[in-house]
Amino acid sequence: xxxxxxxxxxxxxxxSTLVILIGSIIMMVYPMMTREMHPKLEALKPYTxxxxxxxxxxxxxxxxxxxxxxxxxxxxxxxxxxxxxxxGEFAYDRPFLWGSKRTGPDLARVGGKYPDMWHYRHFExxxxxxxxxxxxxxxxxxDAKLDPKDMEAHMKVNGFPxxxxxxxTLLSKTELDALVAYMQVIGTAVTRKLAAAPAAAAxxxxxxxxxxxxxxxxxxxxxxxxxxxxxxxxxGEGGIGPALTDKxxxxxxxxYTTIDKGTQGGMPPFGAxxxxxxxxxxxxxxxxxxxx
Numbered sequence: 001x002x003x004x005x006x007x008x009x010x011x012x013x014x015x016s017t018l019v020i021l022i023g024s025i026i027m028m029v030y031p032m033m034t035r036e037m038h039p040k041l042e043a044l045k046p047y048t049x050x051x052x053x054x055x056x057x058x059x060x061x062x063x064x065x066x067x068x069x070x071x072x073x074x075x076x077x078x079x080x081x082x083x084x085x086x087x088g089e090f091a092y093d094r095p096f097l098w099g100s101k102r103t104g105p106d107l108a109r110v111g112g113k114y115p116d117m118w119h120y121r122h123f124e125x126x127x128x129x130x131x132x133x134x135x136x137x138x139x140x141x142x143d144a145k146l147d148p149k150d151m152e153a154h155m156k157v158n159g160f161p162x163x164x165x166x167x168x169t170l171l172s173k174t175e176l177d178a179l180v181a182y183m184q185v186i187g188t189a190v191t192r193k194l195a196a197a198p199a200a201a202a203x204x205x206x207x208x209x210x211x212x213x214x215x216x217x218x219x220x221x222x223x224x225x226x227x228x229x230x231x232x233x234x235x236g237e238g239g240i241g242p243a244l245t246d247k248x249x250x251x252x253x254x255x256y257t258t259i260d261k262g263t264q265g266g267m268p269p270f271g272a273x274x275x276x277x278x279x280x281x282x283x284x285x286x287x288x289x290x291x292x
Contacts, residue, residue: 039088044189046092047182049166050173052158053151054182057175059097061138066103069096069186080272082109082192089189094158104135111188113268117240119180121230129230141176192264208252210280211287220285223278227270236289241267245289255283 005012047055058064071077073084085108090096114122122129124139148167155162170178210216225234228241236244259279262269271279 040091041086041088041189043191044089044091047160047185049151049155049162049170050178050181051185052155052160052182053146053170053173053175054178054180055093055097056151056154057141057179058182059095064097064099066099066101066135068099068102068106069108070098071106071108077106081106082187083190086190089187092160104133107183107186109187109190109192111184111186112192115240115266116180116184118231119183120176121240123176123179131226138176138179141179142174144175146170146173146175146178208256208280208283208287210277210284211252213281213284216277216281216284217288219278220281220283220288223274223282224285228282231267236286244286252283252287255286256280259283 005015070085071081071083078084118129120142123137123141125137126133126135148170151170152162152167224232224236231239231241232244233239238244256279258267259274259282260269260271274282
């Protein structure tokens with residue numbers, strides 16, 4: 001029989017194909033059907049009607065053409081964007097919006113990084129936050145009302161049925177509301193690791209070495225205009241973030257640490273893009289606003 005099998009090329013091809021198919025089914029297809037191959041993180045929750053509507057708008061406007069939503073497990077990526085992506089956090093994504101090109105920054109950990117108002121202002125005028133940004137303005141979305149019937153059709157296709165009461169809540173919402181709601185949930189199933197405060201570090205307890213330096217104040221103003229004015233106002237009068245013109249009981253070191261590390265759910269950290277000299281220059285400019 002073995003000799004006949006080798007001598008008959010057609011029979012040999014058929015038997016080989018069957019063996020390969022059976023092996024493939026056992027090793028690949030069957031495991032894909034098991035529950036273990038589709039994990040969900042404990043903190044992962046299904047999208048609300050508003051968040052899913054925002055996901056549709058995000059996809060419709062082609063945001064995934066310029067922004068990725070996946071952080072690779074590489075040291076440089078994790079240092080820049082946050083905890084690397086886990087398979088279990090995408091269980092409700094249909095389709096996945098991982099993207100493949102970073103014209104803009106990765107958004108895998110943008111959820112909860114900024115307050116809602118930051119996103120509203122940023123969508124309306126990206127260049128107010130990042131001068132060199134080439135992102136289009138999406139302020140017009142605030143005038144576009146959500147259509148619950150249209151959104152419900154999208155949701156049924158994606159397998160996310162919602163109650164009539166949940167769909168009714170969309171009547172008073174705009175497409176910009178939905179997009180911001182979606183941005184605030186991206187990546188939140190993974191707990192963000194907070195950086196530990198450095199013990200007895202010079203920036204926490206020391207004085208500003210550039211205090212009163214006119215060159216440092218000038219450099220600090222340039223840094224403030226390009227990084228901080230969108231949230232704190234052009235002259236530190238306040239806006240999304242608090243006013244900086246009032247003298248507060250904060251040491252120079254505390255201001256330094258806030259700029260460097262940021263605050264949870266509010267101000268992002270700037271330490272990755274600014275060296276110590278630039279941060280101290282920014283502290284000097286903030287102090288000059290307070291003395292005025």
